[in-house]
Amino acid sequence: MAEKVTFKVFRFNPEKDKKPYYQDFEVEIRKPGMMVLDGLNQIRWEMDGTLAFRRSCREGVCGSDGLNINGVNMLSCITHISDLKPPIVIQPLPSLPVVKDLVVDLTDFMNKFFLVKPYLITYSPPPDKERLQTPEERKKLDGLYECILCACCSTSCPSYWADPEYLGPSALLNSARFILDSRDEGADERFEIINDRHGVWRCHTILNCIEACPKLLNPTEAIGELKKILIKKKF
Amino acid sequence: MKYFGSGRSGAFDWFFQRVSGIVLLVTLFLHFYVMHFAIEGPITYEKVMVRLSSPGWKALDIVFLIFAVYHAVNGFKLIIDDYVHSTVLRAVTIGLLWVMGIAFLTIGIMTIVNLRVQS
Numbered sequence: 001m002a003e004k005v006t007f008k009v010f011r012f013n014p015e016k017d018k019k020p021y022y023q024d025f026e027v028e029i030r031k032p033g034m035m036v037l038d039g040l041n042q043i044r045w046e047m048d049g050t051l052a053f054r055r056s057c058r059e060g061v062c063g064s065d066g067l068n069i070n071g072v073n074m075l076s077c078i079t080h081i082s083d084l085k086p087p088i089v090i091q092p093l094p095s096l097p098v099v100k101d102l103v104v105d106l107t108d109f110m111n112k113f114f115l116v117k118p119y120l121i122t123y124s125p126p127p128d129k130e131r132l133q134t135p136e137e138r139k140k141l142d143g144l145y146e147c148i149l150c151a152c153c154s155t156s157c158p159s160y161w162a163d164p165e166y167l168g169p170s171a172l173l174n175s176a177r178f179i180l181d182s183r184d185e186g187a188d189e190r191f192e193i194i195n196d197r198h199g200v201w202r203c204h205t206i207l208n209c210i211e212a213c214p215k216l217l218n219p220t221e222a223i224g225e226l227k228k229i230l231i232k233k234k235f
Numbered sequence: 236m237k238y239f240g241s242g243r244s245g246a247f248d249w250f251f252q253r254v255s256g257i258v259l260l261v262t263l264f265l266h267f268y269v270m271h272f273a274i275e276g277p278i279t280y281e282k283v284m285v286r287l288s289s290p291g292w293k294a295l296d297i298v299f300l301i302f303a304v305y306h307a308v309n310g311f312k313l314i315i316d317d318y319v320h321s322t323v324l325r326a327v328t329i330g331l332l333w334v335m336g337i338a339f340l341t342i343g344i345m346t347i348v349n350l351r352v353q354s
Contacts, residue, residue, distance in 0.1 A: 162317045197316060201245030204313070231250050 003029040006087035007039055009051065012098050020098070022089075023048075029081065036069060036076035036088065040102075053102040060214060063148030066093050066155070067102055073152035073212040093155040109151045112167050116175035116193055121186025137182035144177035144222060146215045153209035153219050165198040169209035169219030172200060176222040179229070191230065200226050245316075248309055255306040262299045284352040293347050300343040308336040 004026045012020035025047055027039040037055055044051045053076075056062040060078035067076050068091040070084055081088065096104035122131070147170065154160050154168030167175075175194055179187045194200050200223050209219040274282060286292055311332055319325050 159317065164320075195244045195246060197243075197245040199244075201249050202317075204317075227249065230246055234246055235250065 005029060005039070005081055007043065008087045008089045009040075009043070009102070010091040011051070011101050013050075013100055014098075024087070027081070032082075034081050036067075036079045036081055036084070036090070037065060039081055039088075040076060040090070051102075052100040061148060063150035066150035066152040066214075068092065068094055068155075073156045075150060075152070075214040078214060093151055095155050095161040096151070104151075104155075106151060108164075109154060109168070109170070110149075112154075112171040113149060113174060116167065116171050116178075117186060117190055118174045118178065120178065120181070120184055121189070122183070123185050131183040133182045140180050140182075141177060143217055144173060144180065146217060147173055147177070148215060150214060152212040152214055153217075156208040156212035158206055158208065159202050159204055163198060163202055166202045167194065167199050169203070169223065172203070172226065173217065173219040173222045176226055179226065191226075191233075194226060195230050200230065203227075248313065252306065252309050252313070255302040255309070258302045259299075259306060262295075262302075281352065284350070288351050293350065296347045297344060300340065300347065304336055304340050304343070308332055 007025045007027050008022050009025060010020060011017070011023045025039075025043045027042055035058075037058055040051070040053055040055070044053070053067070054064040055077060056064045058077045060075050063075070065076045066073060069076065069079060070089050073093060076090075090102065092098050092102045092104045096106065096109065099105050149170060151170060153173070154170045157166075157169055160166050160168045172194060175190050178184045179190055203220065203223045205220055205224070207220055210217075210221075213219065269286075270278065287296070312329065315325060315328050315332070319328055
């Protein structure tokens with residue numbers, strides 16, 4: 001008999017259920033190093049084909065499978081079952097509307113990402129070759145460019161839960177990624193958006209985003225950098 | 236969308252919450268030092284009141300009071316900003332906050348200004 005682990009999975013089908021409920025599944029540990037995603041796949045493929053969840057690359061790059069597992073937001077594909085205390089409670093990312101089971105509606109999250117203009121803005125004429133930067137300037141982008149938009153950070157943030165207008169750690173980290181880029185010339189128009197009650201000033205340094213980020217980034221620090229630049233500009 | 240009565244970005248609130256916090260921290264340690272180390276024990280009413288009645292200390296106390304009231308009121312304002320989304324309720328709570336802040340400031344300043352050693 002192989003070892004089994006209990007998965008307590010959040011279920012909600014808006015067409016059938018009045019209220020969400022939790023369903024227990026016994027996941028069989030068939031090989032060492034099984035990830036939570038392997039367990040979810042086992043449930044969908046062998047026990048209950050109606051379980052809805054997102055996944056794609058299964059190696060922590062696509063950012064599809066951000067889930068709330070045992071109360072902490074993380075990616076199911078890079079989280080070992082053996083690292084978690086059973087029963088493993090799996091919920092959709094907090095505060096976002098549930099589409100079905102573990103699938104949430106990310107429209108609002110993505111709109112906030114687009115709002116900070118997450119692309120290179122330039123006004124000076126392009127040089128003959130590519131726009132160059134020094135290794136030091138490039139180094140400033142480490143810890144910013146790696147964001148995979150899994151929404152783990154933003155949906156772990158109490159300020160994000162409380163204020164539906166708050167841009168959230170992810171969008172702000174991505175704005176910092178371009179504001180601190182030596183090649184970018186759109187800092188002022190981005191500051192106009194993030195220098196707002198629902199922008200950087202809504203961050204109360206609760207630090208949940210740091211714990212949640214599966215890529216080990218530090219959105220709070222990035223927001224702190226932005227605050228510092230804004231305060232220096234103003235005072 | 237802007238909330239009721241908030242044309243400002245919040246940068247000032249954020250920055251001066253930190254500034255007033257540092258001022259409070261400094262005055263706290265100053266109080267601790269003066270009360271427990273600089274004074275020759277035992278601490279009596281006379282000794283304390285003589286110090287508190289001097290113009291220099293009154294000025295310092297008023298500065299402390301202003302920063303303390305600002306820090307407290309601004310803190311509540313941030314909590315209201317976070318959790319109260321209804322325009323009417325915001326107007327009422329922030330209005331109450333202003334009334335309370337001004338009341339505390341007035342009572343405090345009156346108390347400090349009128350301090351004298353009573354026999």
